[in-house]
Amino acid sequence: MAEIGYKHIICDPTLCTGCRICEYACSMTKTRSYDPTFSRIRVVRIEPITMTAISCRLCEDAPCILACPRDALSRSEVNGTILVDEDKCDGCGWCVEACDFGAIILNPVSRHAEICDLCANEKDGPQCVAFCPKEALSLATPEVLRQQARRDVVARLMEELL
């Protein structure tokens, strides 16, 4: 189950400044050029101060896998990321529409769906996390974040007592 053990990229919107360096880093890593169109993590900025970055959340019951008419999408046993079989994928875009987070891109050059693979080919892991200046991005599971949130709440209570 994705809840246990499978980590994905999570953005803290209170730390995110909307700088989009994650998009530059991702696209360079994947395409050897800077082009946010090909970034698998995208920043959404609702001006002037609402911003966060979104990438694949490794949904447990991934709607993209279900939606694909050619069964081109599957889940990695290793890290839970969504794998795209390039021989089967015909770029129809159903997965793009099925994803509630807009986390799938259709590469107009390769004509395939592309999804965050947690930088499987990079030795130091996800480049967006490495480059984020504010450490707003982390590789975590929702459970880890919940634990941290609970700890933060209690820590604040203790501060007030002291």
Place this chain on the structure above:
Amino acid sequence: MNAYTGKILHIDVTNRKTWVQKVSPEFLKRYLGGVGLATRLVYDNTPRGCDPLGPDNALCFACSAFAGTTMPVGTKHGVASKSPLTGMIGDSLSGSHFSEMLRRAGWDGIVIKGQAPSWLVVFIDDEQVRFLDATPYLGKGTTATQEAIRTAIGDENVRVSAIGPAGEHIVRYALIDNDGRQVGRTGNGAVMGSKRIKAIAMRGSHPVTVADPDGLMEATLKLIKVAQGPGTLKYRELGTPSNVLSMNAIGVLPTRNFSETVFEHAEEVSGERLRDQYRVKSVACSGCPIACEQWGAVREGKYKGARIGLDYEPLFSLGPNCGIGSMPAVIKLTQTCDELGIDAMSAGVVVSWAMECYERGIFTQEQCDGLDLHFGNDEAAVTLLEKIARRDGIGDLLAEGVKRASERTGQGSEHFAMHSKGLEMPGYDVRSLKTFAMGLAVGTRGACHNRALSYELDIKGKVDRFTVGPGRGKMAMESENFACVLDCLVLCKFLRNCFDDFNTEVAQIYTMTTGIDLTPEELAAVGERVCNLKKAFNIREGWTRADDWLPGRVLSDPIPSGPGAGVYITPDELNYLIDDYYQARGWTSEGLIPRAKLVALDLADIAESVGVDLSVADVAAGEG
């Protein structure tokens, strides 16, 4: 080519014609981009003596060499034209999404000339240029215009540079806004308005390729980390508003139209107060790891709902300088300037001048359209900004800027019209910052702290700020040259303390990005070259030494109280420093540029027309 595209897009909005100018790596290397390239394009495309608000004035945009890459604070662009406010070179910088799209649409620069018969949105979609009807957007504020155009085209990737009502009404200090950032000073928004261009929409689909992707990724990752350290601490913690209490404590905070230097309500409009009670978010431009924009929001009271990313310069100008000691009011006034599309710095100094005129009885309340324009009246200031933007009533006079307004008004009001060359002064009382006073007086775009940077010399104690002495000219020149290099690359100045050896490190990064060899010496030389190019433009347009001067208040009214009490800079002192500066620059005692100097700076093509012959001129170095 890497990063650069080698192409400049020329647009004639009178006839809706476009053509492409190809530029070589050698040409690009001499100016780098940004302000350097934009200035060169203005020099080449704006004919001598032209009316800044006429069709022949070239409005030029130029991209950064680093736009759209992971190079911190490199996603910026420069804009220049002949300024309708000063009549001299009017260069200004902005950044964020639009800068990236400019590069990705395939352009190193854009030159716009002509005057459209009806209001246009110029939509640059990669190599295709479309002229859209701007009628639906007329009268809209800068942000609303950008959002409406994106909605109309139907793609959030479209980024927009827009003017507000102030640009539409040709307010001489109107700005261009993109993505919440401003091409603020010298009135490029007025130039755009004079061409009946309401907005420039830009969409680019090309990737940005670089010569050494691995090298650049490694170098920029390091810089991103350094940019979280002490070199940028002020900008990340309180932002530039931390200047309020600092400048107040050392007695240089311009208060009530630069009459006083200490403000009794400084705490209330301080960066500390902003952080404690009003700050809601830190925001960054595209590609910036610092995030200096500290957004404040007003949650209650008469200005409830007002919010803006607040910087020191608008803060001083609309706050202490207008005698306004309320943070909600300053937030409201700054947001109002941004939405109307007026340079907040100039606007505040124009308003404070009007307030002083009112308090002295030079303006009656009737002349002020019923406004009770005493210092501190924030509601009157808000109303006045709206009038200025639409040239309504007294707004029509004030829309001309403080120089023209005071010349028309007379009655001694020129004495306290705080400008140099027509550009309103920045947030430092220079009576006790004497080296910086000279830096403002000699500035090519007018009184500008950003191009001078020499306030650092006075405030950090590198020189004695209360006296004049030898060597200041050279220091001021070096400050200007360095600032200019940053403006040409383009790199935001807030990164400047993140390098051990700026020229060496940045030249390497430039080569990794563009593939063009650049030595540290060549990089540094761009600063001197473009400073001289700007000066050459001004000389061509009629500049004389008399234009390098400061208002009467600075030269004769002693600071009334505070740490600088009794101090001012005398005309003799200012002349001494200006002489020293011209000498350091290698110019004549009249501030003209010898032909040989222009040739040595790789500006031989303009040496004949604008340089002076050494044999007939007295070079300051030789004759003193």
Place this chain on the structure above:
Amino acid sequence: MAMDLDVEFLGLARELVGTRSCTIRLESGATFRDLLLSLASTYPALLGKIIDRDSGELTRAFMLNVDGRRAVTDLDVPAADGQRVLLMFAEAGG
């Protein structure tokens, strides 16, 4: 013989220290370097971001100013009784 200096905290220093000002008592002849040592021991929160732990000097982002008039460019200059010392950001642009 002792001397008293009024130290005013601006910006981040104020946030870390939690107060706007304080009086620091030093021995006669003490320098501004001694003042920083005294401030660091009275307000350890200054260590790190404002006062360098190793050198005892201000980090590059900060500066001292005396009586609102003169920046302290040499820490080894003696301070004087009754001086007002500002601990402020060194950068002035904006």
